[in-house]
Amino acid sequence: MATQRLALRIVNWQRTHGRNELPWQNTRDPYRVWLSEIMLQQTQVTTVIDYYHRFVERFPSVKSLANADIDEVLALWAGLGYYARARNLHACAKTVVDLWQGEFPELAADLETLPGIGASTAAAIAAFCHGQRVAILDGNVKRVLTRYFAIRDDITLTATNRRLWEIAQNEVPSHQLISAQPDAMARYTQGMMDLGATVCTRHKPKCKQCPVQQHCLANELGVPEEFPVKTVKRRDKPVRDLNLLWLTVNGHVLLEKRPDQGIWGGLWCLPTDTNICSQLGLGAAVPMASFAHELTHFRMVITPWRLHHAAASQTFQTLNKNQRWVPLLSLDGYGLPKPVRALLAGIDDR
DNA sequence: GATGCGTGGAA
DNA sequence: TTTCCAAGCAT
Incomplete structure (x- = not known):
């Protein structure tokens, strides 16, 4: 049985020192909480804010999102990355409407059955909206817990994650604490992330500002930055070459919808x-200067092949239904990969 | 258990 | 310039 020392201090600290004015806070609307949690997966708060506002404006309810065309969802998501999140977001909205009468389930275990919602996201939604006693375990919480308990196990290992999940669940506020403070689960969940994001940071943690400094083993050891332990297999960054046909005819450009699998899945692309x-029958394209697009695990070297065809009476033929001639003035409505958007906008992505 | 998946920011 | 990684999930 945990002592509640951590939970009580986190809850009280969050109220006065945590983040309480983010756009998706101060609501228990599962739709908004869910939308924000999906956007925040592997993505920083500052990046998400504008996207979140645009989504809520365009899709104010899960029903409106479920009724939308996937291409419009992806167009709104374009630039945020990890596009499987957008496809799962749309699939999830449709599932909620079709199988859950348009209302998100309350229990984390039920939320986790929905596409794009894993254990941590399910727990966050259930804790924020309904105060359910379930633990999250994101990068922030892993860092806080490994430091607090001085856990030197490699966090890339499954066994370590199993242990961290157990610890995380052990530390959630007790029924007694929740009775005294009904918002304890929401405060604690938010507080653990706030602490990791603003105080218990990867580099130069602000231990003097930490509400649990005097109980933190890593602080006692004087080496908080040694946690968490993560093995790094250093490999040379692979290079992927990509040719892109930049074909324009009479103010239109030929786009092609990418398959759902793989990078930029579902987006429209050259x-x-x-x-x-x-x-x-339009002739041969000419290669332009290649440029690099850096991703985490590889470097993409893009070679645009340019052809402008000026025929007055072009019929805008395509070779399959995944291709489409798009007016250049309509490109804003399409979800394009970042370097493709930059290329078409005439911006150098080097 | 390992891998693939985007983009932007920080060091 | 390069590396790391940020409110993870699916396969």
Whole structure:
């Protein structure tokens, strides 16, 4: 049985020193909480804020999102990355409408059955909206807990994560604490993330400002930055070459919808087969200067192949239904990968 | 258990 | 410039 020393201090600290004015806070609307949690997966708060506002404005309810076209959802998501989140977001909205009468389930265990919602996101929604006693375990919480308990196990291992989940669940506010403070679960959940994001940071943690400094083993050892332990297999960054056909005819550009699997899944993109223009009888494209697009696990080297065809009476033929001639003035309505958007906008992405 | 998935910011 | 990684999840 945990002592509640951590939980009580986190709850009280969060009330006065945590973040309490973010756009998705001060509501128990599961739709808004869910939307924010999906956007915040592997994505920093400052990046999410504008996207969140645009989504809520355009899709104020789970029903409106469920009724939307996936292409519009992806267009709103474009630039935020990890596009499977947007596809799962749409699938989740439809599932909530079709199988849950348009209301998100309350229990974390039920939320976790929905697409795009894993254990941590399910717990966050259930804790924020309904005060359920379930633990989250994101990067912030892992850092706080490994420091607080001086856990030197490699957090990339499954066994370590199992242990961290157990500890996290052990530390959630007790029934007694929740009776005294009904918002304790929401405060605690938010507080653990706030502490990790603003005080118990990866570099130069502000231990003097920490509400649990005197109980933190890593602080006692004087080496908080040694936690968490993470093995790094250093490998050379692989290079992927990508050809993009930049074909324009009379104010239109040929786009191609990418398959759901793989990078930029579901987005509209310049075609990757540079032979298309000759197959369409439009002549040969000319290679432009290549440029690099850096991703976490590889470097993408993009070579645009340019062809502008000025025929007055072009029929805008395509080779399959995944291709579409798009007016350049309508590009804003399409979800394009960041470097493709930059290329078409004439911005150098180097 | 390991891998793939985006983009932007910090050091 | 390079590396790391940020409110993880799916396969």
